[in-house]
Amino acid sequence: MAGETAMRFRVNGRDYQVAAGPTERLLDVLRARLGLTGTKEGCSTGQCGACTVLLDGEPGASCMVLAADAVGREITTIEGIAPPGELHPLQHAFLEHGAVQCGFCTPGMILSAKALLDRKPKPSDEDIKRALVGNLCRCTGYRKILDAIKSCAGSTRGRSKRVKKR
Amino acid sequence: MAEPQMLQPSTLSEAVKALAGRGAVAMAGATDLIPAMRKGEIRPRVLVNLKGIAEMTGVRRTRQGTRIGALTRVADLLDDPIVAQDLPLLADVAAGFASPQIRNLATIGGNLCNAAPSADLALPLLVVDATAEVRGKGGRRKIAMSEFFRGVNRTALRPGEILTAIVVPRPRRRTGMAHAKLGVRKAMDLAFVGVAATIQISPDGKKCRRARVALGSVAPTPRRAAKAEAILEGQLVTSQLIDEAAEGAASESRPVTDLRASREYRREMTRVLTRRALREAFRRAGKEQP
Ligand SMILES: Cc1cc2nc3c(=O)[nH]c(=O)nc-3n(C[C@H](O)[C@H](O)[C@H](O)COP(=O)(O)OP(=O)(O)OC[C@H]3O[C@@H](n4cnc5c(N)ncnc54)[C@H](O)[C@@H]3O)c2cc1C
Ligand code: FES
Ligand code: FES
Numbered sequence: 001m002a003g004e005t006a007m008r009f010r011v012n013g014r015d016y017q018v019a020a021g022p023t024e025r026l027l028d029v030l031r032a033r034l035g036l037t038g039t040k041e042g043c044s045t046g047q048c049g050a051c052t053v054l055l056d057g058e059p060g061a062s063c064m065v066l067a068a069d070a071v072g073r074e075i076t077t078i079e080g081i082a083p084p085g086e087l088h089p090l091q092h093a094f095l096e097h098g099a100v101q102c103g104f105c106t107p108g109m110i111l112s113a114k115a116l117l118d119r120k121p122k123p124s125d126e127d128i129k130r131a132l133v134g135n136l137c138r139c140t141g142y143r144k145i146l147d148a149i150k151s152c153a154g155s156t157r158g159r160s161k162r163v164k165k166r
Numbered sequence: 167m168a169e170p171q172m173l174q175p176s177t178l179s180e181a182v183k184a185l186a187g188r189g190a191v192a193m194a195g196a197t198d199l200i201p202a203m204r205k206g207e208i209r210p211r212v213l214v215n216l217k218g219i220a221e222m223t224g225v226r227r228t229r230q231g232t233r234i235g236a237l238t239r240v241a242d243l244l245d246d247p248i249v250a251q252d253l254p255l256l257a258d259v260a261a262g263f264a265s266p267q268i269r270n271l272a273t274i275g276g277n278l279c280n281a282a283p284s285a286d287l288a289l290p291l292l293v294v295d296a297t298a299e300v301r302g303k304g305g306r307r308k309i310a311m312s313e314f315f316r317g318v319n320r321t322a323l324r325p326g327e328i329l330t331a332i333v334v335p336r337p338r339r340r341t342g343m344a345h346a347k348l349g350v351r352k353a354m355d356l357a358f359v360g361v362a363a364t365i366q367i368s369p370d371g372k373k374c375r376r377a378r379v380a381l382g383s384v385a386p387t388p389r390r391a392a393k394a395e396a397i398l399e400g401q402l403v404t405s406q407l408i409d410e411a412a413e414g415a416a417s418e419s420r421p422v423t424d425l426r427a428s429r430e431y432r433r434e435m436t437r438v439l440t441r442r443a444l445r446e447a448f449r450r451a452g453k454e455q456p
Binding site: 003021022023025044045046049052055058059060061063064065066068069112115131133134135 | 169170171172174195196197200201203204213215217241264265266267268270271
């Protein structure tokens with residue numbers, strides 16, 4: 001396609017060389033070009049949080065970032081928070097607490113929560129709610145999500161749990 | 167959509183040159199630009215990404231006051247120690263702005279240059295008499311915040327001009343500031359009505375020396391409420407005077423009815439929120455060191 005240029009992205013600690021249009025969104029690069037479909041597209045207008053990724057450790061809406069603007073940044077998606085075959089403690093806690101129904105909001109919820117816990121390992125309930133204002137869930141409800149995150153307070157930094165593959 | 171080209175200048179003079187090109191549009195956090203491009207409201211041929219321009223970043227104190235680079239992100243306003251000291255109202259407003267996912271992208275310069283009637287960051291800047299520093303083909307100039315907004319999505323910037331920084335004068339003594347915002351949700355919602363106010367009191371704490379009131383979402387642009395200010399200045403502050411000023415603000419609002427709220431409701435809420443903000447500003451002014 002005309003206007004595509006080679007760009008280098010750093011995603012989940014790996015470098016990828018991708019040809020993309022400069023105004024393609026980071027969301028499109030992740031899903032369509034790199035096959036990282038854990039990042040979801042909900043509203044496409046910055047309001048639902050399903051497309052949340054971490055940019056240099058901070059949550060950002062990947063539907064509101066142009067690909068060319070993400071070059072040179074450390075991008076983390078839900079696929080990158082635990083080694084293959086393992087779950088991050090937050091992922092484990094979401095399962096344990098029944099905080100996942102359809103799962104569409106879950107990657108974004110978990111990344112927002114991870115960014116919070118990395119910055120503030122023992123957040124208050126209010127801190128957690130504030131960190132999640134940009135993540136909408138239309139099936140589970142927020143109670144169980146809050147409980148799952150609370151159960152990880154003070155314990156998640158950098159560790160992940162091995163889970164059995166079913 | 168024809169793909170626009172993206173240029174990434176690293177100095178202001180390069181950016182000014184790039185913006186002189188046909189169909190060139192400045193870009194910062196792109197949180198207003200991306201939706202506008204997707205809806206086809208704008209079709210830039212060239213996007214001039216300003217984010218590599220060091221001169222437009224950071225918050226520091228200068229002789230003129232506190233200088234906030236136009237590229238400062240809303241998230242940075244929340245955390246910045248200088249902003250916390252010199253203009254805590256701006257940090258407060260930043261805390262209620264969108265969500266972390268948007269605050270980490272959106273810039274203060276983009277918020278002002280987009281010039282939405284609901285631009286949240288405009289209100290605290292209007293009530294402290296901030297100044298915009300701009301740079302264009304004709305060199306540098308300054309624009310008072312109260313002259314900056316010209317209409318829905320229209321500013322006093324000339325074609326190709328760049329907002330480089332906002333300068334906030336040193337905090338005044340015996341001055342209290344407050345704001346109030348009303349929307350459906352506490353977060354992630356454009357306000358129906360936003361109000362910011364400052365009151366400087368006399369040394370005996372009774373009179374209003376200087377008042378500023380700014381209104382958001384109730385006119386084509388964020389704007390000062392001159393009537394309300396005139397009612398307050400030089401007078402003994404009583405709860406009746408504050409009611410009168412709030413009434414004044416409501417009478418000079420020019421709200422519209424849209425999906426979010428009716429005209430009448432917005433006007434009434436302008437009165438209520440102005441009263442609330444003024445009372446709080448007055449209370450805070452009394453607590454300042456004389
Ligand atoms: C989900 C969502 C929630 C939002 N919530 C809020 C909210 O609560 N309150 C609020 O006020 N806004 C809100 N916004 C609007 C938007 O995020 C803000 O207006 C933001 O500050 C724009 O900044 P930006 O850096 O992203 O601007 P851009 O999109 O990069 O630019 C906006 C406009 O300004 C121009 N521009 C940008 N920087 C400069 C400069 N330095 N010099 C000259 N021109 C420039 C661009 O050409 C463009 O026309 C929200 C947006 C979204 C998507
Ligand atoms: S898809 Fe990006 S916030 Fe909804
Ligand atoms: S689990 Fe379905 S949207 Fe949250």
